[in-house]
Amino acid sequence: MLDKYIRFIISRPGATVLAIVLITIAFGTGLPKLRFDNSLDSMMPSKDPEYLRNEEVKKIYGNNGKFIIMDVAPDRLWSGARLLEFESLIGDIEEYRDFDGTREAERRRAFLSVTEHAPVGRDELLARFENDPAYRRLLSRKITGLFGEEHSLDRSRISTLARELERSATVRSERLVDRILSPFTMKDLSGRNDTLSAFDLVERGEDGRRQVPTSGKSIAELRSRLSANPAFAKGIFYRDPASGEISDFGVLVRLLDVRDYDGITSEMQEIARSHPDLHITIQGIPVLYHQINSYMQHDLRLFMPLVMLVMVLIFFLNFRSLLGVALPFITLVLADIWVLGLMGHLGGKLTVIGISLPPLMIAVGSSYSIHILNRFALDTQLIRSRGPVQGIRISMNTIAVTLILASLTTMIGFATLVTNQVSAIREWGLYSAIGTLFAVLIAASLIPALCICLPGAVQGLGREGKSSGKAPVDVITAFMAHLATIHTRAVMIVVAGILVLSGIGIGFLKTETSISAYFHDDDTINVSARLIGERFGGSLGLNILLDSGRTDGVKDPGFLQTVEEVRNWLLSDGNAAFQIGRTDSFTDVIKRMNMAMNNDDPAAYAIPASATDIADYLEIYSGDDLNSDGRADDFEPYVDHEFRTVNLFARMYEKEGAPLSTSRLNEIIASIRAGLSPMLHERGYRLAISGEPLIITRLAKHVVRGQLMSLFLSLAVVGLVVSLLFKNWKAGLVSLIPIGVAVTMNFGLMGWAGIRLDIATAIIASITIGIGVDNTIHFLNTFRHFRSAGSDLDEAIRATLSTAGRAIIYTALALILGFAVLVVSSFKPIIFFALLVGVTFIATTTGALLILPAVIKYTGVDLAESTSDSRFWKYFYIGRLFNIENQNTIEGGSQ
């Protein structure tokens, strides 16, 4: 079967190359469709009960965890100029809430009328929108973003600008901004002098525009209005504790529940940057996701050239020829295009671990290329004597089994991740398995085909005259053979020691799925998260659901008093460890109305004693209910439409720098449950908790469970496949020793070094097994050949290491260095991932070159093909399909 395929490739090299080019083009068209997605939603198992509950909660209360929050802290906040600038900021954000298609069409026409005669001056274009200040500012920031301070817009720039404006209009037309909470957009109540009035904090004039306070009197009035409502503090303003003055404004942009916030977040960040005088710090879960996406794109741009460079160096070191660099290089680039293009076509998304796919494919692809080219290099004389077609056919037949077995086991290692509940890991497993198949297909087809097409190509790979004396690689393999055969017992003792130490380290292993843990502590994202937390209570929202047990139970003063007790308990000094910076609740509205009904007496900022009063307040509260669900829109985040359950929305942050790690979140949620449930139960109420923090902790559980599942599954499947391939159960067991040691070392090291098991590091075990077993198979295949040729144990070990060792070391080098470039990543998990992959590959390589031969020598295990002709082997000896026996003969012959 294999020979037929190889004959086909070699007899039609031109058609093979053409077919690969056409397939590459087909897959390549999928690349632009590739999208990034790092939301927890994209990772969570869709059937997880907590996830489903959270989705239900989102249906009832809206996606109140998805908001962008801005801290606006300019110098001289209370000057007219700054307040006017703040008005511009709010106006800019409102464009994303109040998109008007007709007005946008007019703007488009106006833009086209000015720009039809290029070049156009920036000022000339902006002047056209003198009466449309929000659009004028939008244009200005887009021009600055695209062309800096350039003043002249030629035709090409105008086209670029028009495209950007269209993109922005698309984002605005989605109207993702649900509500804007700020000192300029909020309303309040007053009940002074027995007169009840509802008013905008900043009133609007006859023309419908806000009357921005600029005079001393109007500014003082705004300050007074802000101070009058206790719920506004740390909500829409922050008071500097030193001066006692309002020093910052808060702007909370609540977004509708959608999957992709990238576009809107990018626009909000751009708006924040365009008001430098306001000193804006921007935060929120969408900002975190957006930042991850930006970093990922940055990382990809950075990684790829670096990985390529590393590969070029390794290829050159190995082959010392242009073709020896070019052929594998083309192979691995194509492998990347195929797998990423396929992802694009199938709607797959690049997640935070997904970005390791391109370097992984490069590393895997390079290892197959190195195996093939090394074989060609070894067979230079054969190819010369038999002619390129026949010679390459024999040479390919020789290496084919190693390639197939290596890629098959690698694919199995990756594919076992599809059993993982975490979708990001599952998809990674699927695409990396497919990518491995692509890589081996391309390497095994393109390289021989090109070598036939390019006369003299193989001769260039020959080693004659290229090395003087023993290469360092040969020294290493000889040393390993010496240790394995002469100091066998010592090697076994050291391995046992390492296993014991690793076992202890595993006991310290912790899981981490918190998003903030993706970033360095001093990353702007974490710094701004702490600042926003201190001033406005944080951006990680916990829904604490208090169920009154009956319809309209929320209107009962006793229940609302309990809600207040719960709030106070959550924010009490004794519970500072909960790291809750602020709570928002339905009771704020009731308390404020009660205060207004009592002539704005601050003492009346409390839950009224009478249920009738509460019912009256709700009856006269004239809030919009645009979705007709029975609640004023203002109430939606905080009460269900049956007025049975209150959602106490608690915002968390890394108080005093204490990280909100997964384990910490687990402890906090457990403490809240333990602290509240008995008291609520006693009063006939019930507690439920949902929200992003809970999802993070659930995700961690899935990561661990999935990790264990795929670990055992991949070990079992790999052991089974090797047994069936070699027709020897002991071979299967032996093959697991080096990778088992490496995996144990990996987790042990993580435990000792405090590196947490997260989404990225969770896949290391599978990579270790999938790729690490290649070396084992390469070793076993060659070792058995020498044993069957009559060598004694020590001779076979030495011969195997000197033959297979070279390819094993070079492929390991390619993999280690390929992944090593990931240490420049902006994400901590990816950095640890790269370091651990390096360590485990060193371990698996050492495992194959030292531990495996030492175990074989120590145990004296017989790895020869079973002579049994039982029915089982008749049906399940899959090595037959790959002509192992035949290939062994050829391999022997070609050497």
Next chain:
Amino acid sequence: MRSYSIAILTMLALAASPLYALDGRQIMEKSDALAQPKSVRAAVLMLVEKGGRVEEKEFELVGKKYGNDEKALLSFSRPTSIRLLTHTYKGRDDDQWLGLSSGKVKRIALADSDKPFVNSHFYYEDLKSRDIDDYGYTLIGDAGAGGVDCYKVEAAARSKKLVYDKAVFYIDKTNFFVMRIDIYMRGGLHKYLENHDIRKVNGILTPFRAVMHSADGRGKTELRIKSVTYNVPIADSQFSKEALR
């Protein structure tokens, strides 16, 4: 919370006293000229259907004209006992007071006419008396509504200050009674009102059932007149602030 006297009329007889004088302006003027009561006393059931639940509210309505001015008292008996007293004046702002169930009375100076009235699908804007000149009218065709042939008249807002961008009236060709109004806000159909069970009471056309539907079909508010009498004597003391306590 303005102009509750007209709220009364809206609820009882949004069509009996068509709030909009339109046309083809002539059509609307004819509609506007239909007989109006000097006073009214009515018991009204309000059914607010939202989120799959129907909430029942009940109130009594008492209203009286004083020349060009009007006074009205709206007394809820369900779900709470709030009362709203409104004095509407021609040419100046209305006065309005709120009486809570507890007996506490507050003067009201709320200004948002684009907000729901007692959490229903009626806005305060729907309850206001209006100037026919606020809108420009165009006869855009004929259409059926409530089982009768109607003129279809579009009323376009002349000022951006008005809550609604436009309204389309369906006016009975035989008696110029408003059968339906499509109400547009922010460029789109926002809600529509349908009048049903139209009877003549004391010579005044009165819809005994008026339903305001939200355009997205997610909810509606129905007003059912349980009893109504027009032009009955009503003591002035009923419209004093003290009457709220």
